[in-house]
Amino acid sequence: MSDMKIKPADACEFDLLALGEVMLRLDPGEGRVRTARSFRAWEGGGEYNVARGLRRCFGLRTSVATAFAENDVGRLIEDFIMQGGVDTSLIRWVPYDGVGRAVRNGLNFTERGFGIRGAVGVPDRGLTAASQIKPGDFDWEDIFGRRGVRWFHTGGIYAALSETSAAVAEEAVTAAQKHGTIVSYDLNYRPSLWKSIGGHAKAQEVNRRIARNVDVMIGNEEDFTACLGFEVEGVDENISAIEVDKFKSMISRVVREFPNFKATATTLRTVKTATINDWGAICWHDGRFYEATHRENLEILDRVGGGDSFASGLIYGFLATGDPQKAVEYGAAHGALAMTTPGDTSMANLAEVEKIMSGGGARVVR
DSSP states (O other): OOOOOOOOGGGOSEEEEEESOOEEEEEOTTSOGGGOSOOEEEEEOHHHHHHHHHHHTTOOOEEEEEEEEESHHHHHHHHHHHHTTOBOTTEEEEEOOSSSSSOBOOEEEEEOOBTTBOOEEEEEOTTBTGGGOOTTSSOHIIIIIIIOEEEEEEEHHHHTSOHHHHHHHHHHHHHHHHTTOEEEEEOOOOHHHHGGGTHHHHHHHHHHHHHTTOSEEEOOHHHHHHHHOOOOTTOOSOOTTOOHHHHHHHHHHHHHHOTTOSEEEEEEEEESSSSEEEEEEEEEETTEEEEOOOEEEEEOSOOTTHHHHHHHHHHHHHHHHOOHHHHHHHHHHHHHHHTTSSSSSOOOOHHHHHHHHTTOOOOOOO
């Protein structure tokens, strides 16, 4: 059982608070961004997706700390957030200048990919309101001290947006730990975000600093290498078929260097085509490794958000059971289900996740 000291639900306003940017996702469906004549609109953001999954699939009380430019695009994203049941009281609204010279809302054009054609993301997120949040904009003492939060989640996407967003992430994780809130962080390395602000070296500097105040570190082998500087032995640039034992060896080194980590977790994905992946997950906790059911040749409709849905299931498992084996199984099953539907966020419910965990198949339900 977990040695994490998680605050009781009745002592806190929120089960989980996420800090991050929420963008408007524009999806051409089965087509390409470059030839589309229509798009479906969704909301999405690495950190927010975790809060939404915990609310909609697992029924927990969640909130998101973010910012939008005050215009109809911002209000559209807010409307999606409200449909997802996530609390909006910590959204900051920034006056819009009419053009977007000073502040704007982020857009993310995303192709799902199919077969030999991989998924493609084209983000348009310069000068966004969320990237301009600065230390002091949120009263973390009030949020973690008076209102109360059981679990706080943020990650490397938000930390990469600007110098100030990295400082805000550091400020938030420090305050959360001070008030006994469990902190999780998804390394989520995106080369495009770090490319113009210092690349690998800057990513490691920022993430290693934040990591000192993290309880549960989430990331795949590329994330741990790029963000924290740990190499997986004997793995070339093609990391699609990484050996689990080598990953375990790396994690053992990680937790020696960061003894504050109470758990680490990663998805194990072998990409055969955009629509066929092997999918599994592993969690380290209190000196032991726990592996989820490995699902070979998992069929995927939309892979974006699968890792975030893994994180929300993992967090639910720790909050609800304290059992790392159950936590990694909840995460892997939820991530697998989330990739069967379009959009960044999960459309699964708890009964479906638990059916998949117990070995249930895809027979028709009527």
